[in-house]
Amino acid sequence: MKKIAIILFLAFTTYSCEDIIEVDLNEGQQRLVIDASINWFKNTSGNEQSIKLSLTAPFFDQDIEPANNAIVLISDTNGNTFDFIEDGNSGIYRNSNFIPVINGTYVLSVLYENEQYTATETLKSVVPIDYIEQKDDGGFLGEDIELKAFYTDPANIDNYYFFEFLSPIPQIPTLEVYEDRFTDGNQIFGFYTEENLEPGMDVTIRNYGISERFYNFMFTLLQQGSEEGGGPFETQPATVRGNCINQTNQDNFPFGYFRLSEVDEVIYTIQ
Numbered sequence: 482m483k484k485i486a487i488i489l490f491l492a493f494t495t496y497s498c499e500d501i502i503e504v505d506l507n508e509g510q511q512r513l514v515i516d517a518s519i520n521w522f523k524n525t526s527g528n529e530q531s532i533k534l535s536l537t538a539p540f541f542d543q544d545i546e547p548a549n550n551a552i553v554l555i556s557d558t559n560g561n562t563f564d565f566i567e568d569g570n571s572g573i574y575r576n577s578n579f580i581p582v583i584n585g586t587y588v589l590s591v592l593y594e595n596e597q598y599t600a601t602e603t604l605k606s607v608v609p610i611d612y613i614e615q616k617d618d619g620g621f622l623g624e625d626i627e628l629k630a631f632y633t634d635p636a637n638i639d640n641y642y643f644f645e646f647l648s649p650i651p652q653i654p655t656l657e658v659y660e661d662r663f664t665d666g667n668q669i670f671g672f673y674t675e676e677n678l679e680p681g682m683d684v685t686i687r688n689y690g691i692s693e694r695f696y697n698f699m700f701t702l703l704q705q706g707s708e709e710g711g712g713p714f715e716t717q718p719a720t721v722r723g724n725c726i727n728q729t730n731q732d733n734f735p736f737g738y739f740r741l742s743e744v745d746e747v748i749y750t751i752q
Contacts, residue, residue, distance in 0.1 A: 510733070511536050511537055511538075512536070512537045512733065512734070512735055512736055513534065513535075513536060513548055513591075513593055513598065513735040513736070513737075514534065514535045514536065514537060514548075514735065514736045514737045515532070515534060515589075515591060515598065515600075515723070515725045515735050515736070515737035515738070515739065516532065516533040516534070516535070516737050516738075517532045517533075517589055517600070517725075517737065517738065517739040517740070518532075518738075518740050518742075519555075519579070519581070519587070519604070519739075519740065519741040519742070520689070520742055520744045521581040521604065521741075521742065521743050521744060522743075522744045522745075522746055523609065523743065523744065523745050523746075527579060527580075527581035528577055528578055528579050528580070529575070529576070529577050529579070530563075530565075530575070530576050530579045531565070531568075531573055531574065531575045531576070532553055532565050532573070532574045532589075533572060533573050533574075534547065534548035534551055534553070534572050534574065534591065534593065535547055535548055535572050536548050537736065546572075547570060547571055547572025547573075548572050548593055549567065549570050549572060550567070550593075551567070551574070551591055551592060551593040552590075552591070552592040552593075553565040553567075553574045553589075553590070553591050553592075554589075554590050555576075555579070555587050555588065555589050555590070556587070556588050556590070557580070557582070557585055557586065557587050557588075558585065558586050559580075559582075559585075561580055563576045563578065563579050563580075564576060581604055581741070581743075582604060583604055583605075583606045583743060584603060584604065584605075584606070585603065585604050585741075586601065586602075586603050587601070587602060587603070587604065587739075587741055588600070588601050589601075589602075589725070589739040591725075595729070596727055596728075596729040596730055596733065597727070597728045597729050598725050598726065598727050598728065598735055599725070599726055599728055600723075600724045600725040600726065600738075600739035601724070601739075602692060602694075602695075602724060602739050602740060602741050603692060603741065604741035604742070604743065605641070605689075605690035605691055605692055605741065605742055605743065606690045606743045607642065607688055607689060607690030607742065607743045607744065607745055608632050608633055608634065608635060608640075608688075608745070609632065609745045610630050610631070610632050610686065610688055610745050610747045611631045611632055611633060611668065612631055613628055613629070613630055613631070613686065613747060613749045614628070614629040614631065614670070615627070615628055615749075615751070615752055616628075616629075619674050620674060620676060624676065625674050625675065625676040625678075626674065626675060626676075626678040626751060627672070627673070627674040628646075628672070628673045628674070628684060628686070628749065629670040629671070629672055629673075630644065630670055630671040630672075630673070630686045630688065630747065631668055631669070631670045632668070632669065632670070632671070632688060632745075633667075633668045634661045634664055634665060634666055634667055634668070634669060635666070636665060636666030637665065637666065638665075639660075639661065639693065640660070640661045640665075640690070641658070641659070641660050641661075641690070641691045641692065641693055641695070641696040642658065642659040642660075642661075642671070642688055642689065642690065642691065643656070643657075643658050643688070643689040643690075643691045643695070643696070643699060643742070644656070644657040644658070644659065644671035644673075644686070644687070644688055644689075645685075645686075645687040645689070646671075646673040646684060646685070646686055646687075647684065647685040647687075648675060648678065648682060648683075648684045648685075649682055649683070650675055650677050650678065650682075651675070655673055655675075656699070656703060657671055657672065657673075657703070658691070658696050658699045658700050658703065659671065660693075660696060671686070671688060673686070678751050679751060680751050680752060681750065681751060682750070682751045683748055683749070683750050683751075684748070684749050684750075684751065685746065685747075685748050685749075686746070686747045686748075686749060687744055687745070687746045688744065688745045688746075689740075689742035689743075689744050690742050690743045690744075691740065691742055692740075694724060695724075695738060695740050698721065698723060698724075698738060701721050702721050705721070722734060722736075723735070723736065723737050723738035723739070724738055724739055725737055725738065725739055
């Protein structure tokens, strides 16, 4: 249990008082976090890949503890096995001979602390970004820069997209997911806006092809993390489970996801 002292300062005209309220916070069970994002950027071989393993920490802890000494591998349906070797004690496991195949099925296996974790996923393709459109009078007050990354959705195929926008301004990237249920076969766009963008700044735009299951996973995460996700007195968000399963002890489930994507990347300079 952790005790947090919350100091309440009440200023009055003739005096002030100080109350200390002690809040007991339960610490949940420490769990494995699997960040297994296999990204095949267009016009590259895709042979160099990495997987990050870490452990959950109490809410107010600043440090993320790596999960060391795991045995990590990915196998495919062609009989290939790709071993991921930890880089020092970083919790980052690397492989340099991975073979990406569009629509290929892959199985992730992680052995950590005598428990076996597995996940199965398909490598999804993605169409290229056609062009970027910039608008300088966006936002509620007409003062924000808006970017639209247009792409053409293939017709008569269910497609799911994961957009990532990285700029010099925010500390974390802007993430969006899209499906083509109402836009099948049309040219559509990923959307990004930021009020502090300035001419000359570079914005990295990445479009990932993803599975329907990962789309649903990310959609739920983004809904919970958005500013419109509810007030402070609403029910707490539910734990969002990924596709990784603890085969040894299902009660000790991990967090994270095993995803394989073809990626198209454009670096756009603000005009």
